[in-house]
Each structure stands twice: as C-alpha cells, then as structure tokens.
Amino acid sequence: MTGGPTSGELPDLVPPMQAASVAGDPPVGPDWVVEVAWTGHRCIAYVQPGRRVRLLSGGNNSMSAAYPELSEPLLRRSPPGGMVLDGTLVARGEEHAVRPRLLKRRSARHRPSDETIRRIPVDFQVADLLWLDGHSTTDLHYADRRALLDGLGFASPPVWTTSPLPATELDTMLAIADQKGAEGLHARHLRGRYHPGGRSRFWLRVPIRRTRQVLVGGWTPADPRRPDTVGTLLLGVPVGGGLHYVGRVGVSLEQRRQLAAELVARRLAKRPFSGEVPADAGRHASWAAPELVGLVEFTGWIGGGRMRRPHWRGLLAPSAVQQAGWARPPEPVIETPAPELAPPVEPAVAMSPGPASSGPAAPEPVAAEPGAGEPAAAGQVVQARRLEQHFFYNSLNTIAALIRTDPMRARELLFGFADLSRVADxxxxxxxxxxxxxxxxxxxxxxxxxxxxxxxxxxxxxxxxxxxxxxxxxxxxxxxxxxxxxxxxxxxxxxxxxxxxxxxxxxxxxxxxxxxxxxxxxxxxxx
CATH class of the missing domain: 3.30.565.10 (Histidine kinase-like ATPase, C-terminal domain)
Incomplete structure (x- = not known):
C-alpha cells in the first residue's frame, strides 16, 4: 500500500478530522460525492485482532464498554494488522425521525445489559478508513480509502459502510435528508486526504435549511416592565389535537411592531400549549390564541422536540397555509416496553389470510386472529424500526453500486426512492x-x-x-x-x-x- 508510512503497530490515537462549513453554494462537480450526515456520536474504532477493540469519541473519550456488541463484527472483518475506522454511532430506527435522545439514553449506561442492547439497538456507520493492516491510509485520496473500506464488506447491522452518491444528485439527497430528519449532508472530494485533527476544503458539511409552518402561542417582552412589547415569539405546532411547543425565535425591530398589535389583540390568560414550556421561556411570557401562522427556517431538532437554530421568516396569509406544511417534531421515544403506547392494529381493514379473489367481488371476511386489535408489543415496534433502517441503507447501497455499472438506472432508482420516502412519511x-x-x-x-x-x-x-x-x-x-x-x-x-x-x-x-x-x-x- 502506498501513500502512508511503512507497516507498524496500530496507532494509539488518530485525532479525528472535522468537516469544514460550506461557504456559498455546495459543490456539485464530478469529483465530489455526498452522503447523509446523521445525528449521532462520532466514533473512531481501533481494531486489533487477538487483542481488543477500542471505541473513542470525537473528544478521545472511551466508549468501548457502552457498545460491546460492536466488537465481534469489527474483529471478524479486520485484517491481521488491524484497522482504524472513522464513523458515527446512531440509534437504529431513524428512517422517519432522527432520535438523538434515544442514543443518549443508551450511551448513558456505561455497561448495558443484554436487555438494554436489545431494546435500544445502535449501529456504527463507517464513513472512512484511517489505518489498514499495518499501514496508515490518511495520505491516500478519499476515493482510494473508500475503495479499501468497501472491500472490508461491512454491509449488515450493527456495522455498515455509508453510501456516498455523486454530488450531481445533491438536490435529491437534500430532499431525502430533509424527509428523514437529518441535519445535513457531508460532501467529500474524491482526491481529498485525511487531515488528523484538522479541517480541509475537501470535506464539507452542507446543512439542511428547513422552512415550515408554525403557530404563535405567545411572546416574551423585549422589556419585562413593558409586557406589550415583543422580544421573542413562542412557537408551537398542532400535534394530536393539542399545541406542541417547539421553541422560541427572535424577530427584527420592524417585525416586533407589526406583531405586537396582532398578539395583544389575541392575549389569553392561560397558556395554549398542551405540554410543558421551559421555565426560561415562560418566565415573563404572555400567551396568545394560536391563530397567527408563520414560517420558520431551522436546521433540525434537539431534545424534547425543539427547533435547532430557528430563524423567523414572517407571517403567512390564511390562504397560504398548507396542511402538509407544518413542522413535524420527532416521534417520542418509547423508553420501556409499554403496550399502550404502541400503535394498534386496525382490525376493520387488516384481514386474515384468505383465498385469492378471481373477480371483482370481495372475498368473505375471515374472523380476526386471537389478539387482533390489541396493541403491538414494544419489541414489535423496535423490530419494525429495524426493518425501516435496513431498507434505507440497503436501498442506498444498491443505488451506489449501480452508479458504476448502470448510472441511468441508478438515477431512476434514486428518484423513485425519494418519491417512496415522501409517500412513506x-x-x-x-x-x-x-x-x-x-x-x-x-x-x-x-x-x-x-x-x-x-x-x-x-x-x-x-x-x-x-x-x-x-x-x-x-x-x-x-x-x-x-x-x-x-x-x-x-x-x-x-x-x-x-x-x-x-x-x-x-x-x-x-x-x-x-x-x-x-x-x-x-x-x-x-x-
């Protein structure tokens, strides 16, 4: 292998490289590839066959004891001289909503039980290769590192390789990442080298800028002594028949004057939000009937269903409000098996297996199986989420493989996958x-x-x-x-x-x- 030092012992530490923020328009040239940047924990895996597997965080803190299930699949694929992999730990089941809180609850358990591992499965998504079989690969071009990484065969849980696609499909990938709740994409230049502990213009982070509808449920004053002034808006979205608090956002001086009259005319004595509002947001708050609809641009979600870095874009006219335009917070995490929280089966529609119909007449309904209509067990919910995650990565891996042999078909499948994602969501x-x-x-x-x-x-x-x-x-x-x-x-x-x-x-x-x-x-x- 060229491009690195001579063979030697596995390094104790390779400081992780960081992605640089994109300046201006994101790259779309033929020498760039893009992949989804999932919310999770950065992880550098040091694999030494016959000895051990070390998992270090982005800050070089040990995470090995928290994820023991990763050791066996990593050791099984490692060459005799070991390897160092760079990737992200994600909570499995993120196809429809990113769940960083789920991962946080798993990583908070220093030595998880078998039940915890089963209930909160975690995947290691490997994006880069830093050392292989006694040789450093950091001086190799990304395209060469990626070819070596793909040759290791990580294609099933809990260890996957990511699925970069040509940057010419940037818009489609941005749409997919938006639908899946990811915060952005990673763009990598095929000739970029890995700079331990540094940054490079050849590895960029492209943020997702979402613009969604929200309701204004209150405000905090610019001056607590003048409660009718507007400093920040308290935002919510309709969820389950109630108003879910999603954060607060500042507004310009001109917008404050416009909004003050509208909000004071809608003042309420009681808060309109169905759940809790953080104490710092509600300390000097005035409440308003949630009748004003506005647009907010934000980059993602943080714990509790709050918008990350919201930016107020202005009020919407009632005629411009769209039912599909509301912001959608991540689904709540099911912490323990709780059948009453799982979605019920719909017995009036889902029928038991019966004979095929050969004509326009409907087959006779068959009596429901015992237990039909009862809530599904929490384990079934987790299994369904696993299938969603597996399908997502299998699809992107299939498309990525076809790019080399049948690019037109790969493009067709990518657009079909985007359409499927929209319908599924x-x-x-x-x-x-x-x-x-x-x-x-x-x-x-x-x-x-x-x-x-x-x-x-x-x-x-x-x-x-x-x-x-x-x-x-x-x-x-x-x-x-x-x-x-x-x-x-x-x-x-x-x-x-x-x-x-x-x-x-x-x-x-x-x-x-x-x-x-x-x-x-x-x-x-x-x-």
Missing amino acids: LPGTSTLGRELDAVRGYLQLEQARFGERLRVEVDVESGVEPVPVSAMQVLDVVRSAVQQEIEPLPDGGTLALVARRTAAGCAITVTAGERAPTTLLLAAPPD
Whole structure:
C-alpha cells in the first residue's frame, strides 16, 4: 500500500478530522460525492485482532464498554494488522425521525445489559478508513480509502459502510435528508486526504435549511416592565389535537411592531400549549390564541422536540397555509416496553389470510386472529424500526453500486426512492393510487437488489386509485411478504398484487411464494 508510512503497530490515537462549513453554494462537480450526515456520536474504532477493540469519541473519550456488541463484527472483518475506522454511532430506527435522545439514553449506561442492547439497538456507520493492516491510509485520496473500506464488506447491522452518491444528485439527497430528519449532508472530494485533527476544503458539511409552518402561542417582552412589547415569539405546532411547543425565535425591530398589535389583540390568560414550556421561556411570557401562522427556517431538532437554530421568516396569509406544511417534531421515544403506547392494529381493514379473489367481488371476511386489535408489543415496534433502517441503507447501497455499472438506472432508482420516502412519511390517510406508486417504487428497488430472485406481477383494475387508505397500509403488507416469504428462499419467488373494485370500495390481494393470500378491504368514500 502506498501513500502512508511503512507497516507498524496500530496507532494509539488518530485525532479525528472535522468537516469544514460550506461557504456559498455546495459543490456539485464530478469529483465530489455526498452522503447523509446523521445525528449521532462520532466514533473512531481501533481494531486489533487477538487483542481488543477500542471505541473513542470525537473528544478521545472511551466508549468501548457502552457498545460491546460492536466488537465481534469489527474483529471478524479486520485484517491481521488491524484497522482504524472513522464513523458515527446512531440509534437504529431513524428512517422517519432522527432520535438523538434515544442514543443518549443508551450511551448513558456505561455497561448495558443484554436487555438494554436489545431494546435500544445502535449501529456504527463507517464513513472512512484511517489505518489498514499495518499501514496508515490518511495520505491516500478519499476515493482510494473508500475503495479499501468497501472491500472490508461491512454491509449488515450493527456495522455498515455509508453510501456516498455523486454530488450531481445533491438536490435529491437534500430532499431525502430533509424527509428523514437529518441535519445535513457531508460532501467529500474524491482526491481529498485525511487531515488528523484538522479541517480541509475537501470535506464539507452542507446543512439542511428547513422552512415550515408554525403557530404563535405567545411572546416574551423585549422589556419585562413593558409586557406589550415583543422580544421573542413562542412557537408551537398542532400535534394530536393539542399545541406542541417547539421553541422560541427572535424577530427584527420592524417585525416586533407589526406583531405586537396582532398578539395583544389575541392575549389569553392561560397558556395554549398542551405540554410543558421551559421555565426560561415562560418566565415573563404572555400567551396568545394560536391563530397567527408563520414560517420558520431551522436546521433540525434537539431534545424534547425543539427547533435547532430557528430563524423567523414572517407571517403567512390564511390562504397560504398548507396542511402538509407544518413542522413535524420527532416521534417520542418509547423508553420501556409499554403496550399502550404502541400503535394498534386496525382490525376493520387488516384481514386474515384468505383465498385469492378471481373477480371483482370481495372475498368473505375471515374472523380476526386471537389478539387482533390489541396493541403491538414494544419489541414489535423496535423490530419494525429495524426493518425501516435496513431498507434505507440497503436501498442506498444498491443505488451506489449501480452508479458504476448502470448510472441511468441508478438515477431512476434514486428518484423513485425519494418519491417512496415522501409517500412513506405522509401522516394519516392517503389514496390507493399514491400508495400503489409507493409499492411500485419499493418493488423496483428490491428487484434491483434481488435480481431474478424477485418476480413481480401487479394487476390493478382502473378506477380504484381514489379509494382512501391509511398511509403505508398496503406497502407494509407487500414488504412483509417480500421479507418473510421471498428473501429467505435461495431461488426467491413471485409476489402478486391484485386490486379489484367491490361494491363497498376495493379489495387488495397480496400473494408471495407459498404464502396464503392476504386481503385488505378498503371502503370508498360516500358520494
């Protein structure tokens, strides 16, 4: 290996390099790649076969005891001379919302029990290689370091390699990162070297600047002796029928005068927020009826569902308010198994496996299995989140691999993945047409990964597209069929989806391999 010192002992310390902040427009040239920068703990892993694995934080503090489950997969892939890896520890299950609080609760336990490891799984996402088999790699170009890293074969939990994509897809990657709740992207130049403890213009952090709707639920005065003046706005968003506090934001002098009259006219004696408001924000606060809608730009979320670095963009006219435009705080973390907190099964829609329908008539409903309609166990929720995270990384790894051999198909899959992400993140009710678009996007990605092992037959009768359906309801059935009935088989199998109109709406029948068909009955809206 060239570009580094001669063979030797694994170094005790390689100070981690830091990404520089992007100045101006982010890079989009052919020599740049981008990847999602997930919120987590920076980790440098020192792997010495036959001896030990050391995990150090970005500040060079030991984290080895907190994540014992990472030692075996790291040692198994290490060459005899050891390796040093640079990456990020993330709480598994971040596909729909970043969960730094979940990771914090795991890392706070110095020596976790087996139950804690199972309940709060953590993945090590490896982004760079600093030492390999007795040689430093820091002087190599990033493209060469990355090729060596990919050759180590970290492709399954709990240790993954990240999936950089060409910077020409920057806008699509920014949209994906925005939907997934990440705070930004990392942009790396293919010829960039690793500078231990330093920064370089060849490794940049590109922030996500989100602009979302919020409600103004109160204000703190510029001068506590003059309560009708405005200093900062107290912001909230509608969540579960209440107003969830998401932070406060300063406003310009001109905006203060405009907002003061509007807020004083809406003054309330009691706070409108359904949850707690931090003491420092509520100390001198005046409350207001949450009727004013504004736009806020922010970069992400911090603990408790607060906006990170919010910037007030101004009020919105009532006619400009969009139902899909509200800021969406991260989902609350389930700390202990608590069945009452898990989402219930919908027995009125989810049917037990039954015979396939060969015509427009709906199959007869089958009695629910024992326990149908009861809340899912917390372990099931964690397992569902694992599948989401695995699918996310499998998809990006598939797209990244195709870039070298079939760039046009990789681009098509990337756009399909972005569309699938948007549909998957929709709250509440969708339409069958939109849901089937998500199903097709998912199957396209899985066919790229499985090749001839996954065969697909989709037969949709015209006119069923407007039928309402819970978001991801059909997609979840299709994914379960692929993952449980086709993926484990060496020769794979065929997944068939049939959608037929019924007198009440629509019947969806999904068949995979030897599995008995699963049917969903969907009711059309009244005329």
